[in-house]
Structure formats: structure tokens, C-alpha cells
Amino acid sequence: MLKKYHRLWVTISLLTIFVPPAAISQVQERPPTVGTAGSDRRYQVGPGDLLDIRVFREQALTREVRVSDLGRIRLPFLDEIDAACLTEAELAGVIAEKYRRFVRNPQVDVFVKEYNSQPVSVIGSVTRPGRIQLQRRVRLLELISFAGGPAPQAGEDIHVIRAADRHSCQAGDESAAEAAPGGQRFYSYKLRDLLAGAAEANIVVEPSDIVSLPPANQVFVTGTVVRPGPLTMPGRMTLVQAISMAGGFAQYAERKKVRLIRLQPGSNTHVERIVNIEEIEKRRGEDIVLLPNDVIDVPGSRGIARTLVQMFAQTAAQLPLYVLY
DSSP states (O other): OHHHHHHHHHHHHHHHHHSOHHHHHHHHTOOOOOOOTTTOOSOOOOTTOEEEEEETTOGGGOEEEEOOTTSEEOOTTSOOEEOTTOOHHHHHHHHHHHHTTTSSSOOEEEEEEEOOSOEEEEEESBSSOEEEEOSSOOBHHHHHHHTTOBOTTBOSEEEEEEETTOOOSSOOOOTTEEEETTTEEEEEEEHHHHHTTOTTTSOBOOTTOEEEEOBOOEEEEEESBSSOEEEEOOSSOBHHHHHHHTTSBOTTBOGGGEEEEEEOTTSSOEEEEEEOHHHHHTTSSOOOBOOTTOEEEEOBOHHHHHHHHHHHHHHHHTSOOOOOO
């Protein structure tokens, strides 16, 4: 037992001799580093934020200050302090260190009273489009959920527009970015990938980002169908599919004379084409692939329409006549 204690004492002595005290001091006094996007989810102060700075037992030094556009604040007896990209605790530590010249062992607390430095905008086909102030690190899927989720008319793509020259406290993901005019970055993802939780689509949102969900392409079905109106194109859509999505043909529809009205690409000229749906259903004709903004007009039978007009005219003639004075 004595031999074991002797060997332990010798080991401690050798460590004391060969490890310099300065090295131990440097390890203990190393200041904390500012958290990165992957390691620190706390809010980082930015321009426009209103801060409540409290110095314990020093009422004259306690006040509210707003962070300038350059990310700095001014306090009594101190030069300007760089506050941007620091958390509340980190900024409190910086202020306390600077006040040691005037106050013995200062105790400083910093609270963000108004969040104004991290706005993002969500526009397009979402339930609640608008401007949102971030108060912590947020990913794209959570932001879309906060905006109410995609609207029924949302398309297949989701875009993120980001200012390339904007100062950021976080290292953005540039993997899917493309250069855009005006010094901006343009990101494009598939909405289905984002909703499925794909990591490559669920990027970290940065302040001043503009998130856009463009509406899906549409075609318009009018005339003698069950549910006339606009239809969202989920992707490839044919003429027969569009009529089916509109509820199918209503009674007295002219299946042989369906009109397809299409805007000529690159011009304001509309081209009209008469299509016989019965021939397509019998596989004697090819179903037409639709383009965005195509108009499908299903006419009704003229003979039936004439009969209905005559019937209503006869009924109206038998109604009593009232004279108003």
C-alpha cells in the first residue's frame, strides 16, 4: 500500500515539474467563443434590437439602448461596444469587463426587450403570408408551418431569396444557391422534399430572407361540365384529365366539339382548336397535353338549349301580370 502512494506522489511531482504554470493559466482563462449556427441556438443581438441593460446596485448605469445600424451600442463612460452577433449572456460579460474600471465586481444582465433585427418574409401561396421576426434559429419547414402551411393552390417549388452582401452571424448553406441580379442569392427546392423532411431542403433561415411559394400553374374549364372553374396543374395534365377533374361532362354537353383555346407562346394571339373527345376515348385520336393557362370550353347542345328557351317562354306567358302604381 505504501508503495502505491509513493508511486502516485512521484507522478504528481513530475507533472508539476514538466507542465508550466502559464499553460494551465491559459487554459483556464480562455474566453468563451461565440456560438455558430450548428452549436448555439440562442438569439444573437442585431441592429434595431432594443436592449434592457441592468447593472446591479448601479441605477445610473441601468438603461435601455437600441442597437445601431452598425451593430453597436453606447453606454455611460464607455466607448461604443460591438453588440451584433453576441448573445445576451456574452454581451453582459463584455459590458461587465469594461465596467471593471469604474465599478468593483460589476454584475450585469442584458435582456432583449424588442426583437427587430431578424425579419423574414413569407409570400405567395401560404395560408398566412407576412413578415415574421425571428427570435431564435429556425429552419425552413418550421417557418412555413408558422405561416399556416402551403395553400391549396401552392405549386411544386419553394424559393428562398437571400441578399449576398448582407452581414450574417451564421454560415449559410450555399449548396443550392444560384446568383441572381442585384447581388442576391436564389435557392430553389421542391416543396414535396421539404414536407418530407429532406435535410438538403430544410435549410436554416437567415434574417432578411424572402421565402416564396409561387402558385401552381392553372388551366380553366368552362361550359357544360359539372364543376366549371380553374384547375391546379399537379404536373403533366391532358385534356381528358382536366374535364374529369372538373366533374366530367354535364347533361347535354357536346363531346364532339370541345374548344381548346391556347395563347400562342411569345405573342398575344389565341389559337382555337376543336377536339372530339369521343374519338380520344375510343383511342382514335391522341389526348392533348395541356399548357398553363389553357382554356377548355365545353359547349352544350343547341337543340336542347332552344327547347329549354321555348319551355321557359311558355311558362312565363302563363304567369299573372301585376301592375305597380
